[in-house]
Amino acid sequence: MSVRKYSLALVLALLGAATAAQAADKPTDPQIAHIAYTAGTIDVAAAKQAIAKSRNKVVVSFAKDMLRDHEAVNKQALALVGKLNVKPEDNATSRALSDAAGKTKASLAKLSGAAFDKAYVANEVAFHQQVNGALQTLLIPSASNPELKGLLETGLKIFQGHEQHAVHVAAELR
Amino acid sequence: MRCMWPPSCGEDATVGAARYLPLAVVMMLAAASASARAETIQVMVDKLVFTPAEVSAKVGDTIEWINRDILTHTATVKGGMEVMIPVKKTVRLTLQKAEAIDYYCRFHPNMKGRITVSAP
Numbered sequence: 001m002s003v004r005k006y007s008l009a010l011v012l013a014l015l016g017a018a019t020a021a022q023a024a025d026k027p028t029d030p031q032i033a034h035i036a037y038t039a040g041t042i043d044v045a046a047a048k049q050a051i052a053k054s055r056n057k058v059v060v061s062f063a064k065d066m067l068r069d070h071e072a073v074n075k076q077a078l079a080l081v082g083k084l085n086v087k088p089e090d091n092a093t094s095r096a097l098s099d100a101a102g103k104t105k106a107s108l109a110k111l112s113g114a115a116f117d118k119a120y121v122a123n124e125v126a127f128h129q130q131v132n133g134a135l136q137t138l139l140i141p142s143a144s145n146p147e148l149k150g151l152l153e154t155g156l157k158i159f160q161g162h163e164q165h166a167v168h169v170a171a172e173l174r
Numbered sequence: 175m176r177c178m179w180p181p182s183c184g185e186d187a188t189v190g191a192a193r194y195l196p197l198a199v200v201m202m203l204a205a206a207s208a209s210a211r212a213e214t215i216q217v218m219v220d221k222l223v224f225t226p227a228e229v230s231a232k233v234g235d236t237i238e239w240i241n242r243d244i245l246t247h248t249a250t251v252k253g254g255m256e257v258m259i260p261v262k263k264t265v266r267l268t269l270q271k272a273e274a275i276d277y278y279c280r281f282h283p284n285m286k287g288r289i290t291v292s293a294p
Contacts, residue, residue, distance in 0.1 A: 065282070069245055069281070069282075072245050072261070073244065073245075153221075154221055154244065157221040158222060158282075161282050165284065
């Protein structure tokens with residue numbers, strides 16, 4: 001329990017700090033593409049971890065949904081940056097996201113059974129909340145290419161669905 | 175299969191033409207009125223929303239889901255049928271009986287729709 005709370009707080013703090021730092025100067029399209037792709041990759045990795053570790057049908061099914069959707073969105077994102085000739089550019093927000101995700105993954109790895117399920121799903125709720133907040137307040141308004149903006153908006157719709165889905169699964173696990 | 179229409183019919187071709195012509199006309203009319211009755215109702219699937227979410231139809235009508243998303247969806251009835259709606263594809267379902275069909279997307283459970291099917 002305390003591990004979960006600690007890791008969650010850490011993720012929130014890091015993401016919050018990253019978003020705040022980035023808000024000062026608007027990210028460029030290559031940075032936005034990198035942030036969005038990184039967030040997708042993180043959730044794909046989290047889903048794979050859950051599929052491997054969880055024995056709970058609802059949790060595994062949710063993780064498979066995450067895997068399918070985030071891979072689809074990232075595939076679309078790669079196709080778009082290729083088409084637009086945009087080279088995704090590493091940045092502080094992407095690095096903060098990756099660092100936080102690495103720590104979360106490590107703390108989740110120590111858990112098993114119902115404790116893992118609850119921690120994974122709680123983290124999915126928090127992660128999607130953070131990413132959706134960043135998309136709404138920073139990434140979508142900052143995107144200058146209309147096609148990139150469009151994909152981010154589609155992504156937001158998808159991830160808002162994920163957030164609600166995760167909240168629903170979390171309630172079922174209680 | 176039996177021969178239905180001259181001139182491909184063998185021995186009694188001329189008799190057949192006279193005998194079967196009215197029948198053929200009746201059949202064509204029946205087919206025309208049937209196709210006029212059965213409608214195709216389109217449901218857009220865009221940004222994880224079924225639009226319109228609720229449709230009314232008659233038995234024999236066809237529901238056509240047009241998926242504009244980059245994700246595969248389903249139209250699933252809990253404990254019942256499931257239609258897969260692949261990325262950027264259109265799929266059809268012909269309605270067989272009068273019933274209310276409440277469906278959702280199994281991959282995105284927020285997505286919900288309803289088809290109210292009435293007798294023809």
